[in-house]
Amino acid sequence: MAYEIPVTQARAELAELINRVVYGGERVVVTRHGKPLVALVSAADLERLENDEAAAEEQVISSVSSIGSSVSAPGERRRFGIAAEHRGHREPGS
Numbered sequence: 001m002a003y004e005i006p007v008t009q010a011r012a013e014l015a016e017l018i019n020r021v022v023y024g025g026e027r028v029v030v031t032r033h034g035k036p037l038v039a040l041v042s043a044a045d046l047e048r049l050e051n052d053e054a055a056a057e058e059q060v061i062s063s064v065s066s067i068g069s070s071v072s073a074p075g076e077r078r079r080f081g082i083a084a085e086h087r088g089h090r091e092p093g094s
Contacts, residue, residue, distance in 0.1 A: 002027040007037060 003026050010017060010030045020026045021040045028040040041049075 002029045002039065004029045004031055004036075006030075007032050 007030050017028050017040055021028055021042055029036050030038045
């Protein structure tokens with residue numbers, strides 16, 4: 001769990017907060033009006049978050065690529081390729 005501190009107090013205690021993060025392994029959430037504003041995390045935590053994010057992006061790209069490269073049955077693309085064709089506005093019941 002992260003240590004929460006109002007932004008006004010964080011300004012006055014920035015050096016101490018940095019020490020808590022770097023040497024104490026804590027995460028600090030700075031709040032404004034009781035709502036999270038920013039977080040102080042160690043450089044190692046940030047690197048881990050960025051690596052996890054990059055891995056997730058690669059997984060999504062890989063999944064989308066494999067869907068796009070799937071083989072269609074003969075004629076399937078021609079039959080279903082016009083599904084998004086605009087047919088104009090039709091009144092209900094006409």
